[in-house]
Amino acid sequence: MISPKSYVRGVFVAVAMLFAAPLAGVGIAPLATPAVAQQRDALISSVLFEGNQGFSDAQLLSMVDSAARGIASPGVLAADAESIRLAYESKGYPGVSVTPRVEPVDNGRVRVTFVINEGNRSGIAAINFAGNNQIDTWTLKSVIRTHESHWLSWLFRDDAYDPQKLAIDKELIRMYYGNRGFPDAVVTSAVAEFDPARNAYFINFTVSEGERYEFSGVGVETSIAGLNADALTGTIRTHAGNRYSIADLERTQEDMAFEATTQGYPFADVRPRINRDAANRTFNVTYLVDEGPRVYVERIDISGNTKTRDFVIRRELGFAEGDPFNRSMVSRGKKEIEGLGFFKSVAIDLAPGSAPDKVNLSITVVEDSTGDYGATVGYASDAGILGEVSITERNFLGRGQYVRAAIGASQSGRSFDFSFTEPRFMGLKVSSGIDVYHRIVDESSANYYGSTATGGQLRFGMPITRDITGTVFVGLEHKTFVDNKPESSSFLPPGNTRNKAWVGYSLVYSTLDNERSPTEGFYATLTQSYLGWDYNLLKTEAKARYFMPIMDTGMVASLRAQGGAIIDVGGGSVSPLESFQVGPSLVRGFQYKQVGPRMGTGEMLGSTLYAGLSAELEFPIPMIPESYGLKGAIWADAAWVGPAAGGGGALAATATSTDQPFKSSVGASIIWDGPFGPIRGDAGYVITKATDDRTQIFSLTIQSLL
Numbered sequence: 001m002i003s004p005k006s007y008v009r010g011v012f013v014a015v016a017m018l019f020a021a022p023l024a025g026v027g028i029a030p031l032a033t034p035a036v037a038q039q040r041d042a043l044i045s046s047v048l049f050e051g052n053q054g055f056s057d058a059q060l061l062s063m064v065d066s067a068a069r070g071i072a073s074p075g076v077l078a079a080d081a082e083s084i085r086l087a088y089e090s091k092g093y094p095g096v097s098v099t100p101r102v103e104p105v106d107n108g109r110v111r112v113t114f115v116i117n118e119g120n121r122s123g124i125a126a127i128n129f130a131g132n133n134q135i136d137t138w139t140l141k142s143v144i145r146t147h148e149s150h151w152l153s154w155l156f157r158d159d160a161y162d163p164q165k166l167a168i169d170k171e172l173i174r175m176y177y178g179n180r181g182f183p184d185a186v187v188t189s190a191v192a193e194f195d196p197a198r199n200a201y202f203i204n205f206t207v208s209e210g211e212r213y214e215f216s217g218v219g220v221e222t223s224i225a226g227l228n229a230d231a232l233t234g235t236i237r238t239h240a241g242n243r244y245s246i247a248d249l250e251r252t253q254e255d256m257a258f259e260a261t262t263q264g265y266p267f268a269d270v271r272p273r274i275n276r277d278a279a280n281r282t283f284n285v286t287y288l289v290d291e292g293p294r295v296y297v298e299r300i301d302i303s304g305n306t307k308t309r310d311f312v313i314r315r316e317l318g319f320a321e322g323d324p325f326n327r328s329m330v331s332r333g334k335k336e337i338e339g340l341g342f343f344k345s346v347a348i349d350l351a352p353g354s355a356p357d358k359v360n361l362s363i364t365v366v367e368d369s370t371g372d373y374g375a376t377v378g379y380a381s382d383a384g385i386l387g388e389v390s391i392t393e394r395n396f397l398g399r400g401q402y403v404r405a406a407i408g409a410s411q412s413g414r415s416f417d418f419s420f421t422e423p424r425f426m427g428l429k430v431s432s433g434i435d436v437y438h439r440i441v442d443e444s445s446a447n448y449y450g451s452t453a454t455g456g457q458l459r460f461g462m463p464i465t466r467d468i469t470g471t472v473f474v475g476l477e478h479k480t481f482v483d484n485k486p487e488s489s490s491f492l493p494p495g496n497t498r499n500k501a502w503v504g505y506s507l508v509y510s511t512l513d514n515e516r517s518p519t520e521g522f523y524a525t526l527t528q529s530y531l532g533w534d535y536n537l538l539k540t541e542a543k544a545r546y547f548m549p550i551m552d553t554g555m556v557a558s559l560r561a562q563g564g565a566i567i568d569v570g571g572g573s574v575s576p577l578e579s580f581q582v583g584p585s586l587v588r589g590f591q592y593k594q595v596g597p598r599m600g601t602g603e604m605l606g607s608t609l610y611a612g613l614s615a616e617l618e619f620p621i622p623m624i625p626e627s628y629g630l631k632g633a634i635w636a637d638a639a640w641v642g643p644a645a646g647g648g649g650a651l652a653a654t655a656t657s658t659d660q661p662f663k664s665s666v667g668a669s670i671i672w673d674g675p676f677g678p679i680r681g682d683a684g685y686v687i688t689k690a691t692d693d694r695t696q697i698f699s700l701t702i703q704s705l706l
Contacts, residue, residue, distance in 0.1 A: 042072050045109040051116040054091055055084075060114070063087055072102055072110050084114060092160030094194065095119030123149030123159040125200035131188075131207040135177065135552040138620050142554065143176045144169035146203060150628065161201040166190050169205075177209060180552055181243035183283075184210030213244040216282035220256075222289035224265055229289070231263065232256050235466070238285050249285070250331075255466065256287055257328030258318075266324035267292045295325040297361060298353035304365040305398075308342055312400040313363060315424060316340065325359050337365070342395050344368045370395040400424070402433075413441040413450075431461040435475075443482050448603045449492060450482035455500075467511055473529075474503045490599060491576050491646070493534070498577065504529025504539075515705075517673060518547045519556045523705050530569075537578055539566045543706040555619040560706065562586070563611040579606025579645035584699050586612045587637040589665035589684025594694035597644030597655040605655050609642030618671065629673035633680075638664040657692035664688045671703060678703035 047067045049060050061067060064080035081098040088096040101113045127148050129137045141148070146169050149159040170187040177185030189206045215238045220229045235255035237248040253270045260268035269292030275284040300321055302310050314320065317333035330348060337346045344366040351360045372392040390406035402421040408414065421433035436456035443450035457475025464470050481496040505528060512521035524544035531537040541564040548557050568574050581593040581604050597605045616635040624630050640662055644655040667684035680703045686695045 042104070042108055042110045044070055044072050044112055045105050046111050048111065048113040049116060050113055051118060054088060054093060054118055054121070060084060060087075064114070066100075066112055072112060077102075077112065081114060084116065088116075088118065090160065090162045090164070091157065092121045092123060093118050094122050094161075120199050122161065122194070123200045124161055125149065125195065125198055125202055127203045127205070129205045129207060131209060134182070134209055134212065135180070136554065138622070139552060139554040140173060140176070140205070140207075142620070143172050145172070149200065161192055161203070163192070166192065166203070173205065173207065175246065177207075178244075178246040179248075180245070181212040181214065182210050183213055183244050183246075184208075186210075211278075211281050213276075213281045213283055215242050215244060215285060216240055216277065216280070217284045218287075219285075220287045220289065224260075224268060224289060224291055227260060227265055227268070227289065228263060232259055232287070232289065235259050236287070244283055252287065254328045254332050256289065257326060258332060260289060261326065261329065265291075266326055266329075267294055268326070270328060292326070293357075295357050295359055296353075297321055297323050297325050298355075298358035299360045300363065301360070302363045302365070305367060307367055307398045308365070308395060308400070309398045312340070312342075312395075312398065313337055313365065315427075330361070337363070340395075340400065342368060342370055342400070412444055412447060413439065415439045425460065429462060431459075433459050433461075435459070443484060448483075448485070448601075451479055452482070453477055453479040455479075457502075464507075467509055469508050470505060471508075472503075472505045474501075476501050476533075490601070490603065491605075493577075498535075499533045500531055500535060500578075501533040502529050502531045512547065512705075517678070518705070519549050520547055522546050525706065531578060535575065535578060536568055536570045536572070537566055537574060538569050539578070540564065545706055550617075553619075555617060558616050558618070560614040560616070561612070562706065564609070566608050574608050574645045576603075576605045576645040579608060580610050581606040582610055582639070582641060584682070584684075584696075584701070586610065586641075587639045587663045587665050587686075588635070588667055588682045588699065589637070589686040589695055589697075590663065590689070591694040591696050595663060596641040596657065596690075596693070598657050598692055600656055605644045605646055607642045608645055610639060612637065612639035614638075631671045631673075633669040633671060634667070635669065635682075636664070636666045637684075638662070657690040660688060660690040660693075662688055663690075663693065 044066055047061065047064065049057050052060060063083045065076055066072070066080050077100040081100050084098045085096055088098075096119055097117045099115045099117075101115055103111045103113070105111050124146065125148070127141055127144075127146065129140055132140060145165050146161070147158045167190075170190050173187050174185055186208050187205055188208050189204070191204045193202045193204070194200075195202060218236055218238055218240055220232050220236075222229050222232075235252055235258075237252045237255075238245070242248070249272055253272060257268055257270045260266075260270070269290055271288045271290075273286045273288055275286075276282075277284065297319060298321065300314065300317070302313055305313060316336040316339075317329075318336070319326075319329055319333070330350075334346055334348050337343065342365075347364045349362045349364070351362065353359050370393060372390070387410075388406055388408040390404065392402075392404045394402050396403045400423050402419070402423070404417070404419045406415075406417045408417070416438040417435070418437070419433065419435045421431060423431050425432035434456065438454045439452070441447055441451045441453075455475060455477030457473050459471055459473040461469060461471035477500045479498045479500070481492050481498075483492055483496065507526045509524045510521070512518040512523055522544070523546075524542070526540075526542045528538070528540045531539060541562070543560070543562040545558055545560040549555070550557055564580050566574055566578065566580065580596075582595045583590050583592040587595065593604060596607045596610075599605060614635060614637045616633055618631055618633045621630055621632050642661065644658065646655070664687040665684045666687065667682055669680050669682045671678055671680040680701055682699050682701070683697060684695075684699070685697075686693075689695065
């Protein structure tokens with residue numbers, strides 16, 4: 001397929017070659033003057049640019065063919081000028097003009113200078129929707145790539161009108177409706193009107209929503225003898241009562257074909273048969289699983305990966321040359337490659353092979369930056385002002401490996417961390433990694449004692465089912481404590497040193513629609529570990545959160561539950577050094593590690609049991625453009641913090657702040673989806689607390705799923 005840019009370039013080259021003289025009046029006059037006419041086909045010594053602010057010289061140089069051709073051809077120069085003009089238009093400069101100037105230099109060569117008059121950059125004054133009765137305008141604005149001008153547009157440059165982007169927006173809106181129960185939704189028109197007085201565009205979308213549908217009966221039929229149809233039903237996402245969703249239909253189709261392949265039927269072809277009941281506004285879906293044509297993959301060609309090794313891409317496909325060809329497997333493989341996060345785009349094209357039963361695959365990728373090098377400065381409620389210098393590479397040496405080294409400092413200590421992850425250990429679908437650290441915590445008013453800890457762990461992870469992944473880990477740590485207070489800590493070990501070894505596992509279950517900013521699905525973790533050497537403890541923690549969209553308002557409700565228990569396997573008491581010392585991650589409105597039993601001196605004993613429940617409603621903030629990445633939230637937290645660490649000994653007997661084990665709070669938050677992840681500021685009001693629990697009105701944290 002010929003791209004619009006290539007088509008325009010070809011037209012301009014042809015026209016310029018045939019009508020060089022008429023083109024002299026529209027931007028290439030210097031080429032046709034008698035003084036320079038003799039230099040028309042002269043060799044180019046250099047290509048320069050004047051008047052460019054919106055693009056750098058290097059960016060403009062990549063848009064033109066003049067330097068590569070090496071000859072000052074009128075057709076090529078005219079096409080180059082048009083390429084530059086189109087690039088400026090897509091960036092919001094509708095009045096730009098580009099004029100190539102040709103000047104003779106030594107040895108019969110010429111210098112080409114593209115003179116650019118950018119004009120004023122235009123923006124988008126407003127984006128309007130008509131016909132959207134079921135989904136609000138704010139939500140639709142957050143779906144599309146075109147954005148209104150705002151007070152930070154000068155920095156982000158995200159408010160430019162682009163006709164190609166508008167065409168993509170129409171499809172994004174249709175797909176958004178199609179995944180939320182509206183199979184007949186369509187954007188009937190998308191019109192951009194330019195207002196010269198305001199130097200801005202008004203974008204008007206007209207939507208025909210149609211009726212909302214749900215799935216009713218869902219079944220599976222197969223003509224393949226021996227195929228376990230019951231096992232295929234576990235892949236169904238289009239359950240009766242669920243709203244119609246194109247994405248759920250496609251994922252079910254892919255997952256069902258994959259399940260059939262794992263049963264030994266690689267040529268299985270899955271097609272959904274959909275029967276519409278217009279009166280009840282429902283769809284009855286039957287997935288037909290039949291034997292498809294026996295076609296094999298002859299060759300897989302990969303291009304565009306200048307850094308990433310071929311094998312990193314091939315291993316995500318799930319098949320290789322010579323294997324059976326299955327369209328669902330190809331679609332699944334494409335998503336896996338995109339999920340690596342190494343590429344801006346991934347395209348897979350099919351072509352006939354050398355025989356009727358063979359097919360060739362051509363994978364074209366556009367690589368993206370995978371390195372992060374820099375320094376950050378921030379503030380955390382538990383550590384005060386902090387900073388970090390880090391180097392992160394998500395595709396180390398093009399082998400898909402993750403490497404991170406970081407040095408951090410805060411008002412309460414320093415840290416040195418290194419992590420390495422190999423996503424395919426020994427070529428298997430098993431990840432392996434190592435984490436090492438050296439962390440120093442200073443003795444301060446917030447920390448009753450200081451410490452220096454050095455340790456590390458090995459970990460291995462693998463998928464268990466479609467939605468469950470598991471990790472096993474083992475680690476060691478040596479820790480030295482510092483206590484210079486006149487009244488020494490009551491539970492520090494002799495010599496102020498402790499060694500710890502641990503082994504454990506964790507399970508993660510996820511059906512989220514988006515890991516970074518989920519709106520629907522369930523996420524849960526279970527972690528259990530045994531701590532030995534100077535300890536003899538079994539530690540268990542479970543956390544879960546359910547996300548649910550509120551109609552189509554852009555609001556998302558979530559319910560979170562968490563709990564933990566730690567016991568001494570030998571029947572002794574749990575050391576306060578390894579107890580649960582909870583804070584705002586359990587109940588917001590409290591200080592970090594300042595909730596639960598403590599000594600009369602102020603030392604935290606922590607607890608051996610805890611359980612908590614939180615409800616939250618996240619919503620878009622009216623009148624604030626969605627491109628700011630800002631949202632609001634209101635929430636309520638409640639928790640029970642159990643008995644003090646130290647068992648029935650003297651430490652637990654003297655514990656304070658045990659008069660009220662139930663904690664609760666309510667509050668509101670501002671959430672900013674920044675470049676380093678979602679950051680949230682929580683303002684909380686504590687309702688119930690123990691006497692010595694320490695509260696805080698505001699906290700600033702990195703938002704996490706749990």
